[in-house]
Amino acid sequence: MKRYHVTTFGCQMNEHDSERMKGMLESLGYMEASEPADADLILFNTCSIREKADERFVAHLRQASGLKRRDPERIIGVGGCWAQSVKDDVFRQFPFVDVAFGPGQVHKLAEFLTADSLTAQGFFEFEGVTGRLPAKRARPFQAWVQISQGCNMNCAYCIVPSTRGREVSRPLAELVAEVERLAADGVREVTLLGQNVNAYGRDLRPQRASFSQLMRALDGVPGLERVRYTSPHPKDMREDVVRAHAQLRTVCEHVHLPLQAGSSRILEAMRRTYTRERFLDRVALIREHVPDIALTTDVIVGFPGETEEDFAHTLEVCEEVGFDGAFTFVFSPRRGTEAASITEGLVAHEVAVERMQRLVEVVQRRARERAQRFVGRTLDVLVEGPSRTDPSKLRGRSRHNKAVNFTGLASPGEIVPVQIASATSQTLAGELSLLAAADAR
Ligand code: SF4
Numbered sequence: 257m258k259r260y261h262v263t264t265f266g267c268q269m270n271e272h273d274s275e276r277m278k279g280m281l282e283s284l285g286y287m288e289a290s291e292p293a294d295a296d297l298i299l300f301n302t303c304s305i306r307e308k309a310d311e312r313f314v315a316h317l318r319q320a321s322g323l324k325r326r327d328p329e330r331i332i333g334v335g336g337c338w339a340q341s342v343k344d345d346v347f348r349q350f351p352f353v354d355v356a357f358g359p360g361q362v363h364k365l366a367e368f369l370t371a372d373s374l375t376a377q378g379f380f381e382f383e384g385v386t387g388r389l390p391a392k393r394a395r396p397f398q399a400w401v402q403i404s405q406g407c408n409m410n411c412a413y414c415i416v417p418s419t420r421g422r423e424v425s426r427p428l429a430e431l432v433a434e435v436e437r438l439a440a441d442g443v444r445e446v447t448l449l450g451q452n453v454n455a456y457g458r459d460l461r462p463q464r465a466s467f468s469q470l471m472r473a474l475d476g477v478p479g480l481e482r483v484r485y486t487s488p489h490p491k492d493m494r495e496d497v498v499r500a501h502a503q504l505r506t507v508c509e510h511v512h513l514p515l516q517a518g519s520s521r522i523l524e525a526m527r528r529t530y531t532r533e534r535f536l537d538r539v540a541l542i543r544e545h546v547p548d549i550a551l552t553t554d555v556i557v558g559f560p561g562e563t564e565e566d567f568a569h570t571l572e573v574c575e576e577v578g579f580d581g582a583f584t585f586v587f588s589p590r591r592g593t594e595a596a597s598i599t600e601g602l603v604a605h606e607v608a609v610e611r612m613q614r615l616v617e618v619v620q621r622r623a624r625e626r627a628q629r630f631v632g633r634t635l636d637v638l639v640e641g642p643s644r645t646d647p648s649k650l651r652g653r654s655r656h657n658k659a660v661n662f663t664g665l666a667s668p669g670e671i672v673p674v675q676i677a678s679a680t681s682q683t684l685a686g687e688l689s690l691l692a693a694a695d696a697r
Pocket of ligand 1: 407408409410411414415416417451452489
């Protein structure tokens, strides 16, 4: 039996695509190897969001070329956004690569592997929706569900529209059927994936659909306990989506709402299509309907043209909102994006790094303050496995998407009540509430 190994870089969408790649390969009779050295087929699912991502991937690829020199029968494949961003140049840069494919062409890998000749080939059309391929899930009780592929936005720093194409939504009935199958197969929690989930359904014909409509349709699926989603765009965070959080049992009390910058001038330069006021207005709407909701975000520091005053606006918004968590990045120009061609007002790296330190201080302090609201409460936690920091404890996630480390006996996939004793900016700690567990039974 032939064996494969997949190394994944980047975002949740790539994790999803890798699960589909594995599911497809196993449907072809391949088996997963734990190390590239034990695999006949070595695959890399690449990311192209930041400069850094590329360097790490190249180091892995060099190792794979060494393995191929030892066994020329091995097949090396490169998929994902970086492959799509350079296309056939993959083979010029790395002549030992046998197959390259974009995020919309994972299914072509099967064609390549079952074809008679294995001459090097690249597949870069935007035609396939990876979400229709069989999946090998990392956890039996959690599943990624791709609801759309691509993005119609043009954020100046982002390469995704050029590597994943225009938005293509999957039909609502197809998604409901998939989630019904997953729930029947033991999945308790699904995460709906799209570059811009709350634009879901606008492109569907003849019958358009909406993201809130999809969440309402999933809410009744037997056995499904939790619905999460990522990423929404602030411009499309409409009242119907917010009301779904307030009204639907399965929709979790967490929204990841990327801010990127607190200055409306920089947001305009980033082509984010909303202002600081619009973002704060969306936060107010969400908290009006779900006061206890957890809000997390993404922030970029050092975008070209960012002044100290602009950055002060970013700190003000983070201070005012008090996010439960944030992913923070120093701007890095991506080849082929509008921002990469900006030469005016560039922010020196050391200035950006210093701003990042101040930002992290504000974000972590506010997240720690916000997390204290959970202390003394009993939260439902979906158990994921042993704690990463203390093997004598278990780890899971609350509906607010807070990581919880706790003492007590429970199995992965179970949803158990945990009494929260303490909170840091990142995690909550507590113990299984036997009382609440008894009441629940
Ligand atoms: S919304 Fe903007 S940042 Fe997000 S994937 Fe689309 S272009 Fe990129």
